[in-house]
C-alpha cells in the first residue's frame with residue numbers, strides 16, 4: 001500500500017518546508033585539528049534557535065563558516081535552499097544572511113545615526129561602492145536607518161556619538177546596524193532575513209539584559225529567522241524555540257529547551273555547570 005502524507009494527498013495546503021538555513025555535514029579543520037565535525041542542522045523559517053556549548057566548543061567558528069569569514073573543509077550551507085557555501089561574505093549578506101559580532105563593530109567616532117546610515121548605504125551600494133564619495137548617504141539609506149533606530153529604541157540617541165553609549169547601548173546599535181543593512185535590501189526582506197547573533201548579551205549589565213532580550217523577541221516576532229550563540233542561559237531559555245548543543249566541535253543534541261535541560265549527555269558536557 002502506498003503511504004502518502006496528508007500534504008501529498010492534498011488534504012492540507014502545501015507549505016514551504018525549505019529551511020531558512022541548512023548546514024549539511026559542515027566541517028572545519030585547521031592546523032591538523034578538527035574544530036567542527038560534520039555539523040548538520042536546519043533552522044526553520046522564522047525559527048529562533050540558540051547554539052550553546054562550553055568555551056572552545058566551536059560556536060564562533062561555526063558562525064564564521066556560516067557568515068563566510070572562513071571556508072569549510074567540507075559540507076554545505078544553504079540559505080532558503082540556495083547553496084551559499086562558495087559565496088564570499090558580502091554575497092551571503094545579499095542572500096539575506098546578516099551577522100552581529102561578539103566584539104563591538106560600532107564606529108565610536110560617528111553618531112548613532114551615521115553608524116546605521118553607513119550600514120544601510122553600504123548595503124544599497126554593494127561591495128564595490130557607488131560613484132558617490134565615501135560617506136554619501138542617500139534618502140533611502142536615511143529612511144532605512146531611521147526605521148532601524150526606531151525598532152531598536154535608539155532614535156532618541158541618534159545624534160549622540162556612538163562611543164558615548166553604554167555597553168548595552170552599543171549592543172543595541174549593533175542590532176540596528178544589522179537591521180539597517182538587511183532592511184536596505186528588498187530582496188532579502190522578501191526571502192526572509194536570517195540573522196546570526198553572536199553572544200548579544202556578552203558584557204551586558206544585568207539591568208540591560210531584559211531590554212535587549214525584548215528587542216530580540218520583537219525582531220523575531222517580525223518574521224526574522226534567528227540563530228543565536230549565547231552563554232546567558234536565562235536568555236536562551238526565554239527566547240529559543242530549540243537549542244543546539246555543540247561540544248568539542250560536534251553537535252551533541254538539538255531539541256526543544258525542556259528536552260535539552262533534561263538531557264543527561266548535555267549535562268555531562270557541561271561538567272555539572274548549571275544549564
Ligand SMILES: Nc1ncnc2c1ncn2[C@@H]1O[C@H](COP(=O)(O)OP(=O)(O)OP(=O)(O)O)[C@@H](O)[C@H]1O
Pocket residue numbers: 030031035053054055056057058059060061062
Ligand atoms: N584560526 C584558528 N586556528 C586554530 N585553532 C582555532 C582557530 N580558531 C579557533 N580555533 C580553536 O577552535 C576551538 C573552537 O573555538 P571557538 O572560538 O569557535 O569556540 P567557542 O565555542 O566560540 O568558544 P567561546 O565560548 O569561548 O567563545 C578552540 O579550541 C579554538 O582554540
